[in-house]
């Protein structure tokens with residue numbers, strides 16, 4: 001899907017991942033948003049866990065190394081973006097403290113009204129099939145509502161999203177490696193976000209012209 005907005009839509013994909021599952025989804029979403037015509041910033045949030053905890057889990061240490069080349073998210077990335085997709089693994093059915101900490105630093109932007117009217121969407125990962133992806137996404141979406149965001153959830157809006165059956169946001173559970181259905185749905189979610197943000201951007205540009 002390509003976009004005919006006045007200017008390319010600016011998309012920030014901001015995520016936390018310990019053991020790499022959310023990293024895979026974030027990379028897929030960033031790549032698909034770019035293919036859909038957006039200018040994209042892929043960003044990781046800061047790790048807050050002690051080094052000893054990271055070193056105790058080889059998959060965690062490996063992921064930290066693999067994402068070191070991805071810049072750390074800043075407030076400028078949030079202010080810059082027309083649309084933001086946030087990704088988090090579940091932690092007891094909730095958003096990770098690492099991603100939440102980044103969200104909690106956004107108070108000054110919120111206070112200036114700079115978080116409002118952007119498009120927001122989320123993605124997640126859990127170890128159990130019913131382990132908390134939905135509650136994690138809904139918890140994440142609480143913040144989007146407070147931002148005054150325009151929440152674009154995947155729903156069952158097209159064949160790929162219907163097949164993935166994850167209406168709150170594309171999500172994975174660790175029963176297997178991330179499969180094609182999930183990756184295809186991640187792309188479809190990215191395209192849906194870009195298309196919605198492009199329509200809004202074009203409509204707003206036309207309204208002031």
Ligand SMILES: Cc1cc2nc3c(=O)[nH]c(=O)nc-3n(C[C@H](O)[C@H](O)[C@H](O)COP(=O)(O)O)c2cc1C
Nearest residue numbers: 017018019020021022089090092093126127128131
């Ligand atoms: C402290 C902690 C709490 C967790 N809580 C849950 C949980 O409530 N439900 C679940 O299914 N998985 C839970 N997990 C597992 C991760 O959410 C899951 O492995 C996820 O896929 C990791 O994503 P990542 O590879 O991007 O880090 C927890 C993991 C940790 C370390």
